[in-house]
Amino acid sequence: MSDSKDACARPSLTPVDDALAQILAATAPVTESETVPIEASYGRVLAAAVISPVNVPPQDNSAMDGYAVCEAGESEYALVGEAFAGHPYTGEVVAGQCVRIMTGAPVPEGATTVVMQENASVAESQSGKLVSFSQTLKTGDNIRRAGEDIRTGSEVLPAGRRLTPADCGLLASIGIPTVEVLRPIRVALLTTGDELVAPGQALEDGQIYESNSFVLRPILQRLGAEITVLTAVEDNTDTIKAELASAADSHDVIITSGGVSVGEADYTRIAVEALGQLDLWKMAMKPGKPLAFGRIGDCLFLGLPGNPVSSLVTLHQVGLPMLRTLAGESVSPPLRIPSIAAESLRKRPGRTDYQRGIATLNTGGQLEVRSTGQQGSGILSSVSRANCFIVLEQDRGRVEAGETVMVELFDQWLC
Numbered sequence: 001m002s003d004s005k006d007a008c009a010r011p012s013l014t015p016v017d018d019a020l021a022q023i024l025a026a027t028a029p030v031t032e033s034e035t036v037p038i039e040a041s042y043g044r045v046l047a048a049a050v051i052s053p054v055n056v057p058p059q060d061n062s063a064m065d066g067y068a069v070c071e072a073g074e075s076e077y078a079l080v081g082e083a084f085a086g087h088p089y090t091g092e093v094v095a096g097q098c099v100r101i102m103t104g105a106p107v108p109e110g111a112t113t114v115v116m117q118e119n120a121s122v123a124e125s126q127s128g129k130l131v132s133f134s135q136t137l138k139t140g141d142n143i144r145r146a147g148e149d150i151r152t153g154s155e156v157l158p159a160g161r162r163l164t165p166a167d168c169g170l171l172a173s174i175g176i177p178t179v180e181v182l183r184p185i186r187v188a189l190l191t192t193g194d195e196l197v198a199p200g201q202a203l204e205d206g207q208i209y210e211s212n213s214f215v216l217r218p219i220l221q222r223l224g225a226e227i228t229v230l231t232a233v234e235d236n237t238d239t240i241k242a243e244l245a246s247a248a249d250s251h252d253v254i255i256t257s258g259g260v261s262v263g264e265a266d267y268t269r270i271a272v273e274a275l276g277q278l279d280l281w282k283m284a285m286k287p288g289k290p291l292a293f294g295r296i297g298d299c300l301f302l303g304l305p306g307n308p309v310s311s312l313v314t315l316h317q318v319g320l321p322m323l324r325t326l327a328g329e330s331v332s333p334p335l336r337i338p339s340i341a342a343e344s345l346r347k348r349p350g351r352t353d354y355q356r357g358i359a360t361l362n363t364g365g366q367l368e369v370r371s372t373g374q375q376g377s378g379i380l381s382s383v384s385r386a387n388c389f390i391v392l393e394q395d396r397g398r399v400e401a402g403e404t405v406m407v408e409l410f411d412q413w414l415c
Contacts (some may be wrong), residue, residue: 009363012281012282013283013284013289013350013351014169014280014283014284015203015283015284015352015394016283016284016285016317016318016352017381019280019283019285019291019293019318020317020321020322022080022173022279022280022293022321022342023280023293023318023321023322024118024321024325025219026279026293026295026300026324027131027219027283028326028327029182029325029327029328030183030252030327030328031182031186032182032183033047033048033180033181033182033183033200034180034181034183035178035179035180035181036175036178036179036181037178037383038171038172038176038177038178038179039168041163041168041171042163042164042165042168042172043180043224044160044162044163044179044181044182044224045160045161045162045181045327045329046059046157046158046160046161046163046179046181046182046184047151047158047159047162047181047182047328047330048161048180049156049158049159050155050156050157050171050174050176050179051153051154051155052150052151052152052154052155052156052174052175053174053175053176054150054152054175055146055147055150055151055152055172056147056149056150056174057144057145057146057147057148057149058146059106059107059146060106060108060143060144060145061085061104061105061107061143062083062086062101062102062103062104062105062114062142062143062144063103063107063113063114063143063144063145064103064116064117064142065101065102065103065116065117066101066114066115066117066119066166067079067098067099067100067101067114067115067117067120067121067131067133068083068089068098068099068101068108068111068112068113068114068222068307069093069097069098069111069112069114069115069133069137070093070094070095070096070097070112070138071095071099071112071113072095072096074095074096075130075132076123076130076131076241076394077093077096077097077098077130077131077132078096078097078098078128078129078130078131078135079095079098079099079100079122079128079129079130079131080097080098080099080128081099081100081108082100082101083099083100083101083102083105083106083107083108084102084105085102085103085104085105085384086105087105088106089101089105089106089108089110090108092108092109092326092408093108093109093110093111094110097110098111098115098131099111099209100112101282102323105130107143107368112139112140112298113137113138113139113140113141113142113143113275114141114142115133115135115141115142116142117138118388119133119134119135120132120133120134121133121134123164125258133148147187150173150174154359155170156170156171156174157170158329158330159328160329161269161330162241162324162327162329163181164412167294174310176411178315181335182327183237184225184226184327185223185226185232185252185253185254185323185326185327186221186226186228186250186251186253187225187226187227187228187251187252187253187254187255187323188227188228188230188247188250188251188253188254188255189213189217189220189227189228189229189230189255189257190230190231190233190240190243190244190247190254190255190256190257191210191212191213191231191233191256191257191258192233192234192240192256192257192267192268192306192335193210193233193235193306194212194257194322195207195208195256196208196209196231197209197210198210198231199211199214201272205297211308211380212257212258212304212306212308212311213229213231213257214382215308215311215312216255216304216311216312216315217229219315219316219320219413219414220323222412222413223320223323223324223327223413224327225323228241228247228251230247232361235267236267237263237267237270237271237274237412238273239315240267240268241274241275243294244268244272244275244296244301246269246276247299248275248276248296248297248298248299249297249299251299252299252300252326253299253300253301253302253322253323254296254300254301254302255302255303255304255315255319256268256301256302256303256304257305257306257311258302258304258305258306258311259266263314267301268303269281269292271392272292272294272296272301272303275296275297276294276295276296276297277294277295278292278293278294278301278303279293279295280292280293280294282292283318283351284350284351284352285313285314285317285318285351285352285354285356285376285396286351286352286353286354287303287305287307287309287310287313287314287377288304288311288313288314288318288354288377289303289305289310289351289414290303290305290310290316290376291303291304291314291318291320300322300326302318302319302322302379304319305377307377308376308377308378308380309356309376309377309378309380309382309383310377312380312383313354313383315388316413317354317414320413334408334410334411335409336391336406336407336408337367337406337407337408337409338361338367338404338405338406338407339363339366339367339368339369339390339404339405339406339407340366340367340368340369340402340403340404340405341368341369341370341371341390341399341400341401341402341403341404342362342368342370342401343370343371343401343406344398344399344400344401345371345380345390345392345398345399345400346375346398347392347397347399348398349394349395349396349397351394352390352392352393352394353392353396354389354390354391355371355375355389355390355391355392356371356372356375356383356385356386356388356389357369357370357371357372357383357387357388357389357390357407358370358371358372358385358386358387358388359388359409360406361386363380363398367386367407369388369390369405369407371390372385372386373385383414386408386410388407388408388410389407389408389410389411390405390406390407391406391407391408392405392406392407393406
């Protein structure tokens with residue numbers, strides 16, 4: 001077998017899980033924090049745990065529209081008032097009495113159960129309205145107890161959580177108007193290549209449109225990072241060194257695209273090694289073998305491959321966990337789901353393969369997946385058409401139709 005054929009299986013390629021563990025171990029989260037109003041907190045990372053100052057709900061309240069009753073074994077109960085959310089019944093309900101109550105209204109003192117209105121009948125009498133019920137009364141029915149959702153002094157949200165829309169509502173529900181969050185990370189995004197020109201310009205011979213920054217920047221924006229974009233930096237070691245040195249002084253991490261493989265024109269790797277150090281270079285990953293990680297002074301460095309699909313996949317699978325950790329977020333492994341291969345998939349042992357796929361439910365309700373077609377690292381449309389990665393293990397070979405494969409559905413960073 002030739003060198004080109006067995007290169008991917010050489011021991012110098014670091015397995016993806018090992019590479020990620022090494023990168024995360026070398027990534028120290030930012031510690032500076034700021035206080036923001038909750039309406040500006042979505043997507044930010046909590047700097048400290050949130051402790052509830054109140055019970056939720058603050059008092060017992062009705063789970064539905066009906067009648068709050070003080071059980072007395074009666075056949076009829078005297079209707080003595082009404083209770084609405086925001087307008088409680090202020091008296092005490094005694095044996096043989098009931099109160100008309102609406103969902104969310106505080107349960108009056110003395111009431112022991114709430115009967116839904118569909119099971120109630122109201123009749124007029126000389127002394128007023130009498131209510132009878134078609135069901136046996138049971139103590140505690142349809143009452144939401146004080147603190148049932150959240151108790152005073154309990155931890156509502158942990159430090160390191162990236163706030164979701166539901167979290168923001170949760171903060172409001174316990175009366176907290178502001179929250180302490182970690183500062184955004186500062187990212188310098190640099191793409192290199194004399195052949196690259198900006199969209200909208202006319203192409204000359206040998207030129208292509210620069211697309212990597214347009215692939216990577218939206219992910220960084222969703223991360224809430226403060227981004228400096230330096231595109232189409234000249235392929236020259238001195239120029240790249242100057243850009244890297246300048247960026248390292250004012251950013252937490254530098255992300256480059258291109259220039260970290262083994263070609264004679266791969267200047268980025270040479271520049272980084274001259275300014276700092278590379279701790280990791282080349283992963284057993286497809287697409288995305290030439291990924292580099294290191295640092296320049298106190299600034300982390302992540303060198304992504306130049307091909308757009310490789311760049312996107314490596315940022316998503318390796319870069320994002322690193323960046324989220326740097327931002328102080330607690331990160332869990334991605335959810336991968338067993339699926340049936342609807343067709344054969346080409347694969348050689350040696351690298352973990354992230355093929356782009358389309359997952360659907362078949363007529364039997366089982367998840368099945370097929371490839372988007374050609375899987376070349378320059379075919380960006382393979383990602384645009386996909387809704388998942390088909391993750392094929394490093395030692396796995398060709399997959400036949402009907403075999404089980406692991407599928408990682410696209411998450412909020414890719415959709």
